[in-house]
Amino acid sequence: VPDVPLTFFKPSTSVIGPTESIAYPPFSSDVHHEAELAVVIGRMCREVPLERVPEVILGYTCANDVTARDVQQREGQWARAKGFDTACPLGPWIETDVDPGDLAITCTVNGELRQSGRTSQMVRSVAELIVHISEAMTLLPGDVILTGTPAGVGPVNVGDEVAVSIEGIGTLANKVIKRG
Numbered sequence: 001v002p003d004v005p006l007t008f009f010k011p012s013t014s015v016i017g018p019t020e021s022i023a024y025p026p027f028s029s030d031v032h033h034e035a036e037l038a039v040v041i042g043r044m045c046r047e048v049p050l051e052r053v054p055e056v057i058l059g060y061t062c063a064n065d066v067t068a069r070d071v072q073q074r075e076g077q078w079a080r081a082k083g084f085d086t087a088c089p090l091g092p093w094i095e096t097d098v099d100p101g102d103l104a105i106t107c108t109v110n111g112e113l114r115q116s117g118r119t120s121q122m123v124r125s126v127a128e129l130i131v132h133i134s135e136a137m138t139l140l141p142g143d144v145i146l147t148g149t150p151a152g153v154g155p156v157n158v159g160d161e162v163a164v165s166i167e168g169i170g171t172l173a174n175k176v177i178k179r180g
Contacts, residue, residue: 001123004132005123005124005128005129005132005133007132007133008078008079008082008083009079009083010082010083010087010088010146011083013085014082014083014084014085014086014087014088015088015089015090015144016086016088016089016090016174017089017090017091018089018090018091018092018172018173018174019173019174020086020089020174021086021174021175021176021177022064022066022086022087022089022156022162022174022175022176022177023085023086023177023178023179023180024156024157024158024176024177024178024179025068025084025085025179026179027068027071027080027084028068028069028070028071028081028084029070030068030069030070030155031066031067031068031069031155031156031176032066032067032068032069032153032154032155032156033064033066033107033109033114033115033153033154033156033162033164034064034065034066034067034107034149034153035062035063035064035105035106035107035115035149035150035164035165035166036062036063036064036065036105036146036147036148036149036164037060037062037063037100037103037105037119037122037126037146037147037166038060038061038062038063038090038144038145038146038147039057039060039100039126039129039130039144039145039147040057040058040059040060040061040094040142040143040144041056041057041058041130041139041140041141041142041143041144041145042056042057042058042059042141043055043056043058043141044138044139044140044141045134045138045139046134046137046138046139047134047135048130048131048134048139049131050127050128050131053126053127053130053131056130056134056139057126057130058094058096058141059094059095059096059097059098060094060095060098060100060166060169061090061091061092061093061094061095061144061169061172062090062091062092062164062165062166062169062170062171062172063088063089063090063144063146063164063172064088064089064107064162064164064172064174065082065087065088065146065149066082066086066087066088066089066156067081067082067087067153068080068081068082068084068087069081069155085179088146089162089164089172089174090144090172091170091172092170092171092172093170095168095169095170098168098169100119100126101119101120101125102118102119102120103118103119103166103167103168103169104116104117104118104165104166104167105117105118105119105150105164105165105166105167106164106165107150107152107162107163107164107165108162108163108165109154109156109160109161109162109163110160110161111161114152114153114154115149115150115151115152115153116150116152117150117151117152118150119147119166121150122147122148123148124147124148126145126147129145129147130145133145156176157176158176158177158178159175159176159177160175160176161173161174161175161176162174162175162176
């Protein structure tokens with residue numbers, strides 16, 4: 001576990017909604033699912049002190065941090081591996097009344113359980129992540145922070161349906177298609 005959280009950006013073109021398709025990129029042969037809690041920022045903020053973190057959060061949703069694992073390993077950085085078009089499914093909606101401290105999070109592929117954990121097992125809390133990120137940059141309303149994934153990440157293939165469920169929030173389901 002690193003001493004500080006590792007951060008990276010996903011471009012807006014990577015974001016898709018519930019029921020939209022994840023397009024398997026032609027430059028990869030090893031795309032993985034990663035179920036994650038997503039935090040949606042509700043107001044512009046910078047250098048947020050720990051005790052004020054709740055004031056900047058709009059709510060929470062489900063995320064799938066889709067990753068071209070072979071590209072990540074080959075290139076040694078994460079921009080293309082995690083930022084390709086359709087690599088950031090979010091949804092099904094933003095839940096504004098949930099405590100993220102200990103929620104069940106699961107991922108299924110074609111109905112088979114692949115990931116199961118709790119947000120209480122995260123390496124860093126939501127508050128710690130916001131403090132760390134806002135030390136370096138201004139966060140804007142609508143910015144989304146993905147918080148890390150439970151054990152069990154693994155491959156997906158064209159034709160698979162991936163579903164990320166988080167207790168108190170809902171289920172995000174996306175089919176994997178061949179990029180046309």
